[in-house]
Amino acid sequence: MMTGTLLARIALISALPLLFLPRLPSALAILLMAIAGMLLLWTKIAWLPAAGVALLMLAWMLSAARSTVAAIETASAAPASYSVRIAEVRPDRQQIRVQLVRREGRYLFPPRFAWLSLRNNQQSYCPGERWSMLLSLRPVHAKLNEGEFDAQRFALANHTGVSGRILRQQPESLRCSWRWQRIERDRPVIGALPQGAILMALAFGERAEMSNALRQLLRETGTAHLMAISGMHIALAASCGWLIARAVQLLLPVRYISYLFPLAMSWLFAALYSWLSGSNAPAQRALIALTLWMILRIRGAQLSGWQVWTFCVGGLLLFDPMNVLSESFWLSALAVAILLTWYHWFPLPARCRHGWFWFPVQLFHLQLGMLLLMAPLQVVLFEGISLSALAANMLAIPVITFISVPLILLAMLMPVGSLCAGLWWLADRSVVWLMAALKILPAGWWPFYDAASLALLVWGGLIVWRCALAYAAPVSWMALVLALLVWRWPREEPGWRIDMLDVGQGLSVVIRQGKNALLYDTGPRWENGDAGTRHIIPWLSRKHLNLQHIVLSHRHLDHSGGLDAIVRRWPEVPIRSATLDARHQPCVRGTRWRWGRLNISVLWPLRLSDVSNNNDSCVLSVDDGVTRLLLTGDLEASAERQLVALEKHRLHAAIIQVPHHGSRTSSTPLLLRNVAGQIALASAARYNAWRMPVASVVENYRRAGYRWYDTARSGQLSLCVADGKINVFSLREQIFPRWYHQRFGVKQESR
Numbered sequence: 239m240m241t242g243t244l245l246a247r248i249a250l251i252s253a254l255p256l257l258f259l260p261r262l263p264s265a266l267a268i269l270l271m272a273i274a275g276m277l278l279l280w281t282k283i284a285w286l287p288a289a290g291v292a293l294l295m296l297a298w299m300l301s302a303a304r305s306t307v308a309a310i311e312t313a314s315a316a317p318a319s320y321s322v323r324i325a326e327v328r329p330d331r332q333q334i335r336v337q338l339v340r341r342e343g344r345y346l347f348p349p350r351f352a353w354l355s356l357r358n359n360q361q362s363y364c365p366g367e368r369w370s371m372l373l374s375l376r377p378v379h380a381k382l383n384e385g386e387f388d389a390q391r392f393a394l395a396n397h398t399g400v401s402g403r404i405l406r407q408q409p410e411s412l413r414c415s416w417r418w419q420r421i422e423r424d425r426p427v428i429g430a431l432p433q434g435a436i437l438m439a440l441a442f443g444e445r446a447e448m449s450n451a452l453r454q455l456l457r458e459t460g461t462a463h464l465m466a467i468s469g470m471h472i473a474l475a476a477s478c479g480w481l482i483a484r485a486v487q488l489l490l491p492v493r494y495i496s497y498l499f500p501l502a503m504s505w506l507f508a509a510l511y512s513w514l515s516g517s518n519a520p521a522q523r524a525l526i527a528l529t530l531w532m533i534l535r536i537r538g539a540q541l542s543g544w545q546v547w548t549f550c551v552g553g554l555l556l557f558d559p560m561n562v563l564s565e566s567f568w569l570s571a572l573a574v575a576i577l578l579t580w581y582h583w584f585p586l587p588a589r590c591r592h593g594w595f596w597f598p599v600q601l602f603h604l605q606l607g608m609l610l611l612m613a614p615l616q617v618v619l620f621e622g623i624s625l626s627a628l629a630a631n632m633l634a635i636p637v638i639t640f641i642s643v644p645l646i647l648l649a650m651l652m653p654v655g656s657l658c659a660g661l662w663w664l665a666d667r668s669v670v671w672l673m674a675a676l677k678i679l680p681a682g683w684w685p686f687y688d689a690a691s692l693a694l695l696v697w698g699g700l701i702v703w704r705c706a707l708a709y710a711a712p713v714s715w716m717a718l719v720l721a722l723l724v725w726r727w728p729r730e731e732p733g734w735r736i737d738m739l740d741v742g743q744g745l746s747v748v749i750r751q752g753k754n755a756l757l758y759d760t761g762p763r764w765e766n767g768d769a770g771t772r773h774i775i776p777w778l779s780r781k782h783l784n785l786q787h788i789v790l791s792h793r794h795l796d797h798s799g800g801l802d803a804i805v806r807r808w809p810e811v812p813i814r815s816a817t818l819d820a821r822h823q824p825c826v827r828g829t830r831w832r833w834g835r836l837n838i839s840v841l842w843p844l845r846l847s848d849v850s851n852n853n854d855s856c857v858l859s860v861d862d863g864v865t866r867l868l869l870t871g872d873l874e875a876s877a878e879r880q881l882v883a884l885e886k887h888r889l890h891a892a893i894i895q896v897p898h899h900g901s902r903t904s905s906t907p908l909l910l911r912n913v914a915g916q917i918a919l920a921s922a923a924r925y926n927a928w929r930m931p932v933a934s935v936v937e938n939y940r941r942a943g944y945r946w947y948d949t950a951r952s953g954q955l956s957l958c959v960a961d962g963k964i965n966v967f968s969l970r971e972q973i974f975p976r977w978y979h980q981r982f983g984v985k986q987e988s989r
Contacts, residue, residue, distance in 0.1 A: 243545045245291065246552025252295035253555040253562040260975040262304050272297040295556070302559040307982060309350055310377045310399040314983035317374045317405055318342055324367045325351060326516075330446055331766075332356040334363050335398070336371075348558075353401040361407070366415025375402035377982035379924045381740045382953030382969050383773055385621075385687070385780045388565075391978050395563035396519055399982070417442070417514055420650070427659050431666040433673060436465055440638075441646045443467045443516035452673075457620060458683035459676050460609075460627025461634045467515040469524035469570050472508045474643050476528060479507025501532055507647075514650060520566050523554055543578045547571075563978060565619065572615060573608070580607030583704050598632075605631045610700070614693035617686050621776060626682025633675050641668040687780040733960025734836060736867060736893065736919075739777060740949040740969075741769040743923040743930075744796035747869060747895060748778070749860060751834040755783040758858065758869050759791050763799025770800020775807050787833065789825060789858060790815035791871030793850035816856045818848045825856035827884075837861050841889075842873065842881050852898060853877035859891065864962040866891040868913060872898040878909045889913050892964060893957065896920035896939070900931020900948070910942040917966060919955055920948040924981070951981065 263271075271293050278290025318341055326335035338350045352375060378399050380389035393399055414422075421442050428434040428441075435447040445466065456462040463470075483503035487495045508528055512521040527550040534541060534549065541549065551571050554561050561567045586603050590596045609628050616623055624630070642665050649661035686692065701707075707714070730752055737748040744762035746769060748755050755778060761769025778785055785808050791797050792815075805813070814825040829840040842857035855871025868891035873881070878897070882889065889912045897904035899922040918939045922930045931948055939946050945966070947955050952968035970979050 240287065240291065242539075243541070243548055244288070246549045246556075248288065248292050249295050249552035249556040250548065252292055253299050253559055255296065256299055256303055256559065256562045257976075259977050261980075262307065262977045263300055265301075265304060268297050268300050268304065271300075298556075299559040299562075303977065305348075306394060306397070306399060306560060307977075309346075310982045313338070313341070313350070313352075313375045313400045314377050317372055320371050320373050321410065322352075322369050322371055322373075324363050324365050324369070326365060327363050328446065332359075336369075339368075349397060350400075351396070351398040353398060355401070355403045357403075359404060364414040365418045367412055368410040370408045370410055371404050372406040373402050374405055375400040376925060379981065381742055381773070382974075382979060383740050383777055384954060384969065384973070386773065386776070388979075391563050391976075392565070394978050395560050395565075395567075397560065417516075420514070424649075424658070424662070427662050428666075431662065433666050433669040436669050436673075437646065437662065437665060439465050440467070440471070440643060441650060442514060443518055443521070455673070455676060458624055458626070458681065459630035459634075459679060460616075460624035461630050461676065464631075464634055464638045466520070467512075467518060468520045468566075469527070469574075470639075471515070471643060472512055472521055472524035472528065474639060475511035475647060476504035476508040478644060478647055480504040482507075498536070501535060505529065505532055511647065519564065520570060523561065523567060523570065526550075526554055526557060543582075547574055547578060569615060569619065573612065576611040577604075577607065580604075580611060583700070601632060601635065602628075605635070610696055613696055614689045617689040617692055621687055621780065622683055622685045623692075624682050625684055626679045630676055630679055630682075634672055637668055637672045641665075642672075685779060687782070731958070733958060734834075734862060736957040736959065738895070738919050738921055738949060738955040739769075739773055740953045741773050741800075741921065743899070743926040744769060744799065745791070745871070745895075745899070745921045746774055746800070747921075748774075748783070749836070749867070750781075750783060751836065753782060753784050754834060755781075755785050756787040756789065756833065756838075757785060757804070758789045759797040759871070760788070760800035760804055762796040768800045768803055770803035770807075774800055774804060785811050787811065788813045789856060789869075790817070790822070791855040791857075791869070792852065793817055794852070794872065797871065814856070815850075816843050816846055816854050817850045818846050825858075835862050837863070841885055842877065852903075855897075857881065859888075861891075862959065865893070865959050865964060867893045867895075867959075868915070869895045870897040870904075871895075872904070874898060874901075874903045875906050878904065878906050882908050882912050886912060891915050893917045893919065893959075894944075896931065896935075896948075898930075899926075899928075900935045901928065902932050902935065905935050905938060907938065907942070910938065910944070914942075915944055917957070917964060918944040918946050919957075920946070920950075922948055922950045924950040926950075953979070 275290040275293030275297060278286045278293065281287060281290070320338050321340040322336040323339055324334055325337050328334065333356060334354050336352055336354055338346050338352055340346065352373070354371075354373070378390055378393040378401060380393070382388075382390070421438075421444070424441070425438075428437050431437065435445075435449065435452065438444040438447055443466075448465075453462070456465055480500045480503060483500035487499065505528060508525055512525045515521055530550050530553045531546060534546065554567070584607065585591075586600065590599050590603075605628050608631075613623055645661050645665035645668065649658050649665065652658040652661060734749065734751045737750070739746045739748065739761070741761035745759040746761040747758040749758065750756070757774070757778075761774060763769070785804075788801070788804065788811055790801065790813060801813075805811075813822045814829075815822040816825045824846060825840050826846060827840055827842055827844050831838055837860070839859045840856060841859055843854050847854040852872035852874050853876060855873045855877075857871065857873060858867075858869040860867040860869065868889070874897070889909075891913050892915050894913050894915045894917070896918050897909075900920045920931050931950075936946055947966060947968060949955060952970045954969040954973075956967045956969070956973070958965045958967075967973050970981075
């Protein structure tokens, strides 16, 4: 008999292939899969109907993914007229997020969203407004490096697969949403309070006003999860609704008391709080899960905790298959699963489970389980562990749960202005006290990147302890531990490696021998950050590399933007450049040094420069005696000709970093003939304003016998060089090929 729990399990398993498929099947293959599933449903063999359901659900999941891709392709094909609703305004980024309601007069389903740029747009917007807009949209395309936050996957999971600009606009309704009016009503009161940024985050899900220092404090103390509206906050709002309903029932005659009224009130409070907080994806998922649980409760279904978990997770994936790509979805689901495991495997003694005086012990037990079992997931998401998280959460959870959030809920429901302001002040006092307590805690952030080893240590250790394997089978247990240690033991790779990181429109190349690294250029800098902080430092730390040299080709911000951050992280590392900077060692023609097994020679420029333009780029030749790499920075045609004249017989290199990102002003046929290489590596952003690399330049390289690779198409590029052999690995196509990493809506001018 097909039960709801079995259907939920099948839905969960059917959604998992969307995480790993390199390509989506064709529409015909999905149709045939659905037909096969329908046929199997009519069979009488016990397990075949279940297989038929699995095929049908898999077809549903795959068709949802294909529908997402098709919507992106259609939206980016050409400018079109849309009816949109403003969903979010980000003045700090000069962007708005809109829901695409209709395209060319036709309603869009399921809902799709887009980020629109507001540069040179003087119009002010507010959430809830409706506009008719002519939009030029393009598919999302994110930087892709090993271990980094996957922005492209995040965009697809949140149905925001396109971004673009407004070509023409006309208002349909300029009325702001009631939620935004409420925010604007309370903003002056909240903004005047010391911890107004946290109150805005807890009340309305608006986190833009939180400073970097505050975000860092919350991250390092492991309390950031409390300040983002999630399932815990929705459950807390539901609990408040249930308590209010039960209090009302104390005044009613017995014949009017029913369990349905508290359930309805809890759902109503949860829905209201979810809406007021912006209906972000975690809040929506929590509300859907609460609705599924209420349906089970009303129907009188007696299910275990694991069955309810399976039912909710499977139902959420069936409702929206793109949830499978959401890290926050899996974090929430796994957090609940971890709690179930912890309370089943390591419960408190019976005498400690009841009574308010045991609450500190119960809270400590809960936090200890979360700290231990969530540690590997925290490393995956945040690349570190908060050693002070246990103490911080012992302080923060009671304050936020029992004081701050209830006061905030009362303040939002209170119609009287003076009482409302008083409640906001009380909520702010609780947060002020909490932040002061968190600042007193010793610094407890431990950068850590090896999630697999930590998972083996923590999860494996708890399994061994729970199953008593150390006592029942000591020899087998020790053999297993020894095998895992040998498996995780670091091994010296033969030869050397070249990694061109995907830093957008800029350049950063890492050359490494074993655990030692040389960095050529530090990527770009932009208004709110730089490639050093965002990409290079985490990447080097994740690989456990010892940075020994920094070479700066020239001063342009797309090549030197991350230098300051990298120098702050590794202040003792020597820097070479062709600039007149007293802190830098010279990088001029004739400079040579030996680095491990590699010979490094500077071929250009002839002298140091204070201007440091493209033609002053420091050109390096790196070789192991057999294979040579030529790093050219932003060298242009005139300097290329001089370089060939000086080094005509010594320019041959198997690998060349394409000068100036593939610009028309570089990569002359003269240079290509004299280098006579095999592999060309270009660093560029897909949607760069200069449309680099230029198609004619790419064609010149291919005609000259080079294999062309660029970060705009492939993300991070990694080359292994050993014994004269070169193996090239591209992250998007080879190392981590996934359908959601591909280049949707490919256009020739946006390579």
